[in-house]
Amino acid sequence: MTKSMHALSASVIEEFCSLCNRTHELWLNHLELFDKNPRLTELMESIASCEMKRLSVISQEYSLLQVIKLHDKAVLNGNITLGIDYVLTYGGWSDSVHGRLEELAKELNGFASQLRCARNKILSHYDLATILAGAPLGMFADGADKKYFEALQEFVNIVHDQVVGVPYPFSTNVINDIAYFLRTIKP
Numbered sequence: 001m002t003k004s005m006h007a008l009s010a011s012v013i014e015e016f017c018s019l020c021n022r023t024h025e026l027w028l029n030h031l032e033l034f035d036k037n038p039r040l041t042e043l044m045e046s047i048a049s050c051e052m053k054r055l056s057v058i059s060q061e062y063s064l065l066q067v068i069k070l071h072d073k074a075v076l077n078g079n080i081t082l083g084i085d086y087v088l089t090y091g092g093w094s095d096s097v098h099g100r101l102e103e104l105a106k107e108l109n110g111f112a113s114q115l116r117c118a119r120n121k122i123l124s125h126y127d128l129a130t131i132l133a134g135a136p137l138g139m140f141a142d143g144a145d146k147k148y149f150e151a152l153q154e155f156v157n158i159v160h161d162q163v164v165g166v167p168y169p170f171s172t173n174v175i176n177d178i179a180y181f182l183r184t185i186k187p
Contacts, residue, residue, distance in 0.1 A: 007092030017168040020156045024170040026063040032178040071112040104155045111148040114140045
């Protein structure tokens with residue numbers, strides 16, 4: 001199947017989709033290991049509780065940072081960044097495709113905007129006033145993260161299909177990986 005010419009090469013689209021998939025995997029990893037883990041209470045009360053708490057913070061902060069990085073401007077401080085804005089801006093999409101990608105980007109950016117303060121004040125920098133205030137940063141409604149990744153999957157599928165000719169489904173193998181990992185932990 002021959003696809004029409006686009007401003008972005010297949011290799012750039014593959015890299016973008018891979019970054020999105022990786023971000024999805026990191027989110028799923030945290031979700032399965034901490035939010036959905038049926039043994040979480042048992043593990044948090046075990047001798048491993050300090051390490052589980054530490055891993056939870058590392059996992060959560062890192063996955064949130066990866067989400068927000070997908071929302072960097074296409075050009076940031078003179079550097080080109082590969083993210084949603086870059087793909088939307090430089091993709092050379094048809095009007096109909098561009099319109100749908102813009103709708104999805106708006107939805108995705110709405111979620112990401114809730115994380116921007118956390119990135120700018122804690123995840124990327126240690127803002128003293130923020131640390132001293134101790135207020136929570138980067139909160140979102142229950143289920144908003146799931147909706148975010150559903151919209152991101154649609155965005156990725158569209159751009160990959162337009163350039164490469166097939167959708168790009170996110171991997172869910174991490175769910176099994178976490179299940180295997182949890183079987184090896186003996187409190």
